[in-house]
Amino acid sequence: MKVLLRYRIRFAAPATETRVCLPRGGCDRFESDSVSDGISEQAGHMKLPNQLIVMLTLAASTLAADIARAAESKTTLGNKSLVYTVTKSGYHVLKRGAVTAVVVDNGEVDDSTLQGHRAGYSGVASLTHEKRHDNLFVPSYSGLNYEHIHDGTNQERDILFEPRRAPMELRVLGPGIVELYQHPTPTWKLESVLRYEILSDGTIEMTLECIPRAKTFRNGYVGLFWASYIHQPESKDIHFLGSDSRNGKTEWIRGITPSHGVLATHLSKNDQRIFKHSDDFPLSLAFNRSKHFFAEPWYYAVSHDMAFVQMFRPQDKIRLTQSPSGGGNGNPAWDFQWFIPDYEVGKLYRMVMRAQYLPFESAEQIQRDSRANRSALGQPITEQEKKQASR
Helix, strand or coil: CCCCCCCEEEECCCCCEEEEECCCCCEEEEEHHHCHHHCEEECCEEECCHHHHHHHHHHHHHHHHHHHHHHHCCCCCCCCCCCCEECCCCEEEEEECCEEEEEECCCCECCCCCCCECCCCCEEEEEEECCECCCCECCCCCECEEEEEECCCCCCHHHHCHHHHCCCEEEEEECCEEEEEECCCCCCCEEEEEEEEECCCCCEEEEEEEEECCCCCCCCEEEEEEECEECCCCCCCEEEEEECCCCCCCEEEEECCCCCCCCCEEEECCCCCCCCCCCCCCCHHHHCEEEEEECCCEEEEEECCEEEEEEECHHHCCEEEEECCCCCCCCCEEEEEEEEECCCCCCCEEEEEEEEEEECCCHHHHHHHCHHHHHHCCCCCCHHHHHHHHC
């Protein structure tokens, strides 16, 4: 991308200051008497002092980075040209095909659309289908709920649950797109946007973009956690392709956790990362590993003959997590985690996933019907799956 940097140099009164002003706003300044001897106009050319040249070079680099980030970003955090409206209702309804989803901020709602929704639970408050009109999620809670920010250190509960506490702004970008914006949070100073878009087949694509605004994470990484609280399914278990060892044969695994925080988190076969954490770290789901490893970054679970499929990009290195009672007695939590290792202050980070809600027939049917979404996320389709698809 070629960037044309236009600037203007303003000279104030003698012995005051000189400012370099960029189109996006803001001026860098320095004392004019310290550089006035270095500026002269000869034969139509301006000779710039070294200090000014460095400033202009840095400004051009920053501007180019901003332009590139805006071109790639889908959210209002990274792309300031996006137009949106702010709704005061606290929620917005997305509907496409057979699926209806209600996206909510972390405020309390109690009306005909969302009855008895509790404060602190953001994301998809209600997910229904033409084949099942009851909400998949616990009505007072939500799914794809932005739950935790952490660094593996022991903190007070309100700090570990800061996404629940810090105010959110619900931004509507179009009939099928809504965002939840959160200012840099009080403790962690993490600024974020969660973008929910309902696709043509009713799949929800969720994009997180976040920027750490301060060096607040003591162990050098950002830990983020999402929970989906499921309302009274017949089975609390999840299903994914994997094995009982990193080098084991890939087959369908039924993820079962005996109690909250026990055998809770499943890693990829390729995930060798170790994140330092306190021995008494209170979020027991985060680091309590299961005996299974997944081969592909996606899983499904079934409730009342409907499958809820969560799919992820390979490069995001997601960890799958589950609890048999996260949403209360008989209400499991089907979760996932994302880590940002070696984070940098001021840098924009992105995670993308998709959630598909559809009638369940078999594991093979779910694999087939989710293939297009998984492929769109960059997941490679195995030769075995291609052979099955060609039959």
